[in-house]
Amino acid sequence: MNNKKDIIILGIESSCDDTSAAVIKNGVLLSNIIASQKVHEAYGGVVPELASRAHQQNIVPVVDQALKQANVNRDEISAVAFTRGPGLLGSLLVGTSFAKGFSLACGIPLIEINHLQGHVLAHYIQEEGVEFREPKFPHLCLLVSGGNSQIILVRDHLKMEVIGQTIDDAAGEAFDKCAKVMGMPYPGGPLIDKLAKEGNPDAFEFAKPRIKDLDYSFSGLKTSFLYFLRDRLKENENFIEENQRDLCASLQKTIIDILMHKLVKAARQTGISEITIGGGVSANSGLQNAMKKEAQKRNWNIYIPKFAFTMDNAAMIAITGYYKFQKNQFAKQDVVPFARMNIND
Template identity: 70%
Template sequence: MSIYILGIESSCDDTSASVFKDDTVLSNKVANQDVHMAYGGVVPELASRAHQQNIIPVVDKALKEANVKPEKIDAIAFTRGPGLMGSLLVGTSFAKGFALANNIPLIDVNHLHAHIMAHFINEPDNDIKHPSFPFLCLLVSGGNSQIVLVKSHTEMEVVGQTIDDAAGEAFDKCAKVMGLPYPGGPLIDKLAKDGNPNAFKFSKPRIKGYDYSFSGLKTSFLYFLRDQLKENENFIEENKNDLCASLQATIIDILLIKLKLAAKDLNIKQIALAGGVSANSGLRDSLQKLAKTQNWETFIPKFAYTTDNAAMIAVTGYYKYCNKDFISHDAAPFSRVVF
C-alpha cells in the first residue's frame, strides 16, 4: 500500500508544500516573499507574517495539484529547524493542527538533512539516478557550508563545516558592498559569466582539516574596494563583471579545495552537491571539471530542489515514516544549527 506524505517548509522566507506518494513527488508548490528585496535581506517579522498568509493557500494548491484529499495523507512532515524562529513556528503550528485534525503521525525534519535528501526525490515518468552510500555531499547555502559524509538515508556525519560565515552569506554580503540588490548571489553568478575570474585576487583562509571560513574573504573584499574607490569612484561600475567573476572563483576554490581533500582522505568517489548555492552555475561547472580529474561520479540536484522547498522535506519524511520515526506534539522548533 502506498504512503502519502504532506511536506511543509517554512524555515526562512519561502512557504512551500509538497505531496509525495512514497518517494515520488506529486506536487511541490512554493510562495516567495518579494517584500524583503527593499530591505537588502530577510526581515524575520515580515517573513513570519507572510508565512501566515501563504501557508493555507499553498497547501491547498499542493493537495489539488496532486489530486489527493487531506484525509488520504498518512503523515505530515515539517521543517523543525534550523531557521528563523517566527517562520518555523508558523509551519510547525500548521503541521501540528493538520496532524491532530486528521489523526495522523507528525514527522520533524532537519532542514540541512533535507537539502541532502533532495537527491532521493523521484519524479513520475522520469528516471533519476541517485548516489549510492556512502557518499560525500557539499552542502552550501546562505546559512551553512558543510561537507557531510552520508552513510544512509538517516545517518549522516559532518566532517567539515564553516567556523564563521557561510558561502551564501559571503556572496550576498559582498554583493551588497557592490551595491547589488538582494539576493546578490544569483546576480553575481550572472555577471561573472562576462568577467575574468583571474582579474583580482582575494584572501583565502588557512584553516586546518576540512573546515571553512569566509569572514576573512569578506573583509579582504571590503578593504580592496575601499582602497580602489579612493583612486577611482567609478571602480565598481567599471569592473563589475570582473569583480563578480573573481569573487565567485575565490569562493568556489575555497569550497572545492576542502572537498577534494576530504574525498581523498575518506576514499569517496561519489560526490553530491546540495543547498541554495548549488544553483550557482560556476560551482556546478567547476565541480564537474574537478570530477573528471578525480574520477568522481557527481550528483547535482534540479534547480527546483536546490533552494528551500517542501519536496525535500516530504521525501525525508517518507524515509522517517518507513522507520516509524515520529514525534510528539510538544516538540518545539529550533533556530540554530543542529545536525
C-alpha cells in the same frame, strides 16, 4: 482511491522566507508549491518579522494548492512532515503550528525534519517521467547555502556526519554581503553568477583563509573584498561600475576555489567518489562547472540537484519524511522548533 499500503507524505517548509508544501507518494513527487516573499528585497535581506507574517498568509493556500495539484484528499495522507529547524524561529513556528493542527485534525502522525537533512536527501526525490539517478552510500555532500557551508558524510538516508563546516560565515552569505557592498540588490548570489559569466575570473585576487582540517572560513574573504574596494574607490570613484563583471568573476572563483579545495581533500581522506551538492549555492553555475571538472579529473560520480530542489522547498522535507515514516520516527505534539540545529538533531 489509493492503496492502503501507499505512503503519502505532506511536507511543510517554512524555515526562512519561502512558504512551501509538497506531496510525495511512495517516494515520487506529486506536487511542490512554493510561495516566495518579495517584500525583503527593499531591505537588502530577510526581515524575520515580515517573513513570519507572510508565512501566516501563505501557508493555507499553499497547502491547498499542493493537495489539489497532487489530486490527493486529506484522508489519504499517511503523515505530515515539517521543518523543525534550523531557521528563523518565527517562520518555523508558523509551519510547526500548522503541521500540528493538520496532524490532530486528520489523526495522522507528525514527523519533524531537520532542514539540513532535507537538502541532502533532495537527491532522492523521484519524478514521474524524469530519469532518476540515486547516489550510492556512503557519499559526500557539499551543502552550501546562505546559512550553511558543510561537508557531510552520508552513510544512509538518516545517518549523516558533518566532517567539515564553516567556523564563521557561510558561502552564500559571502556572496550576498559582497554583492551588497557593490550596490547590488538582494539576493546578490544569483546576480554575481550571471555577471561572472561575462568577466575575467583572474582579474583580481582576494584572500583565501588557511583553516585546518576540513573546516571553512569566509569572514576573511569578505574583509579582504571590502578593503580592496575601499582602496580602489579612493583612486577611482567609478571603480565598481567599470569593473563589476571582473569583480564578480574573481569573487566567485575565489569562493568556489575555497569550497572545492576542502571537498577534494575530504574525498581523498575518505576514499569516497560519490559526491553530491545541495543548498541554494549549489545552483551556482561556476560551482557546478567546477564539480564537473573535478569529476572528470578524479573519476567522481557527481549528483547536482534540479534547480527547484536547490532552494528551500517542501519536496525535500516530504522525501525525508518518507524515509522517517518507514522507520516509525514520529514526533509528539509538544515538539518545538529550534533556530539552531546540527545535522543529526
